[in-house]
Amino acid sequence: MKLYAYILSIVGTRILAAAAILLGILQVLELLDATPEILERGLGLGGVAYHALLRLPRMLEQAAPLAVLAGGLFAFGQLAREQAVTAMRASGVSVYRLLGVSLLAAAGVMLVDLMALEVVAPRTDLALANWWRATAAEADRAEPGLRAFRSGDELVVARASDEQGHRLDEVRIYRRDGQGQVNERIAAPSATYGAEGWRLNEPSLVRFTEQEVMASSAEALIWPTPLRPADVRALLFSDQAPSGATARRALGGVGSERPESYYAVRVHRTLAEPIAVLVMLLLAAPVALANFRTTQGAVLSAAALAAGLTFLVLDGLLTALGEGGALSPLLAAWTAPAVFAAMAATVLLRMEG
Numbered sequence: 001m002k003l004y005a006y007i008l009s010i011v012g013t014r015i016l017a018a019a020a021i022l023l024g025i026l027q028v029l030e031l032l033d034a035t036p037e038i039l040e041r042g043l044g045l046g047g048v049a050y051h052a053l054l055r056l057p058r059m060l061e062q063a064a065p066l067a068v069l070a071g072g073l074f075a076f077g078q079l080a081r082e083q084a085v086t087a088m089r090a091s092g093v094s095v096y097r098l099l100g101v102s103l104l105a106a107a108g109v110m111l112v113d114l115m116a117l118e119v120v121a122p123r124t125d126l127a128l129a130n131w132w133r134a135t136a137a138e139a140d141r142a143e144p145g146l147r148a149f150r151s152g153d154e155l156v157v158a159r160a161s162d163e164q165g166h167r168l169d170e171v172r173i174y175r176r177d178g179q180g181q182v183n184e185r186i187a188a189p190s191a192t193y194g195a196e197g198w199r200l201n202e203p204s205l206v207r208f209t210e211q212e213v214m215a216s217s218a219e220a221l222i223w224p225t226p227l228r229p230a231d232v233r234a235l236l237f238s239d240q241a242p243s244g245a246t247a248r249r250a251l252g253g254v255g256s257e258r259p260e261s262y263y264a265v266r267v268h269r270t271l272a273e274p275i276a277v278l279v280m281l282l283l284a285a286p287v288a289l290a291n292f293r294t295t296q297g298a299v300l301s302a303a304a305l306a307a308g309l310t311f312l313v314l315d316g317l318l319t320a321l322g323e324g325g326a327l328s329p330l331l332a333a334w335t336a337p338a339v340f341a342a343m344a345a346t347v348l349l350r351m352e353g
Helices: 002-040 044-081 084-090 095-134 229-236 244-251 260-289 296-323 329-352
Strands: 147-151 154-160 167-176 182-194 197-201 204-208 213-217 220-223
Touching: 002 044, 002 095, 044 084, 044 095, 044 260, 044 296, 084 095, 095 244, 095 260, 095 329, 147 229, 154 229, 182 220, 229 244, 244 260, 260 296, 260 329, 296 329
Parallel strands: none
Antiparallel strands: 147 154, 154 167, 167 182, 182 197, 182 204, 197 220, 204 213
16 A cells, blocks of 8 residues: 555656646746736736636646646656666566556546536636626727527527626527528517526517518517526637537537537537546556666657647647537547557557566
8 A cells, every 4th residue: 555655646746746837837828918918907916816816727727638748757757767667566566557556646637627627617717708808998898799699499699798697688589490491580679587587678579471571569578498697608708618518508409609510529528638638647657667777768758748749739630620510529529539548558568568
């Protein structure tokens, strides 16, 4: 147990150190661009710290895979240089057991990354957007523009005026028949969300038939739609990638403004992105078996680093192809993790054999 605790501490501390360095670099680069405007708005150092805090979940998403790769390389390289791996193997501890213990540290990072991606980041993105808009000068504070999206079979054009997503202004709803032709248009100055759902205020209705156009109006009208305030916030206030839950609701017809392929890929990426952390550790694992008395250690370390960076580039490229509909969502999200994990496992098996 002491041996496993030692391995876990070596790998865990190296990963944490790499994550801290990478997050620090990303924060510095971000604040170099944002700090001048924050100070111009009179928000001071507190505003700089608040901005950095709200951006932290998204930066963690970017830094997690590289932190595990760099931390794994440092940890396995240290164990190999100290002949610790040789001693472990001589005492009956295989490299697979070493890798299994190390995966516990990577799994912790994976869980933190998943929580940041799915739970924390959607909230901090909204908070940052609202804070940035609220602290802008009155003359520079632009009202949100009209946005178009789909909700079920309806096409909707609206402007969000409530940061919590409970109110829409300048609402236009276009309903279509089975052939996709518009057969009704509903226009309302505003729509508010309450216990009964969405309430259209003072709507005017125009129904189109082959023979005539019929117009009518009402004081209020309940809009039967599965759209919820959380969907409005995700659609109209956030420019970041949607969470897996939001993407699943979009695929269910609740509300979407992008192609179906985009949301299908985002659903798969909910798990594929955190699993990339485990793939990075697998890519670093062969370094534990390297002989650092020769050039093998340096060559394997450089190869693992190059493989990790190639994995990130290829993964991003395939994801973009899938989101655009050029590749199936399953292949777009999982090809790179599966291929690079298989490559790392093959190298490890050959070296161990």
